[in-house]
Amino acid sequence: MIPHEEIAERDLRKLIRSGSIALAGNRQLKIYGLLSCRSGKRMKQSNRVFFSSYAEAVRMGYRPCGHCMRMEYAKWKGTRSSENQH
Template sequence: MRKHLELGPTTFGRLRMLSVLIGTGEISLGGNCHLKIYGRLTCASGKRLKPQNRVFFKSEEEALRHGYRPCGHCMPKEYQDWKKEQDLQF
């Protein structure tokens, strides 16, 4: 998990590092650290996040390991699967 603000000291530097990490496959998903939700980098909901709330993951497994759940907006199937699993636990 990588926090957005830890990618560099300036906005330009963070965007440049983010581009490099996406290009190399080190980042494939984004998330909200307060709501513990992850989703696709193209998600409209994720694009509205404040930089201090953004985190990035290499894979779904990494996001789930950190206790995040799928976004219901950009990952509806994954969200439904996660929700069914949660219902079985309770």
């Protein structure tokens, strides 16, 4: 996980082009999504973090975005619902 505040824009673009950064997340809300997500683009830079993979985001305790990752969000929500029923 790389906080946006700790990386220069030039280095960030390089990491995105190389595929080293695949997703962005909101540090406060613990939500991750695609770099192209409208919701993600509106968040404050101080709240934005970057991930190299889905596995990294999940390992760090983030959930999928309900806007840009609808299928992953539905799976996450379904898993959470079944856990709460037990």
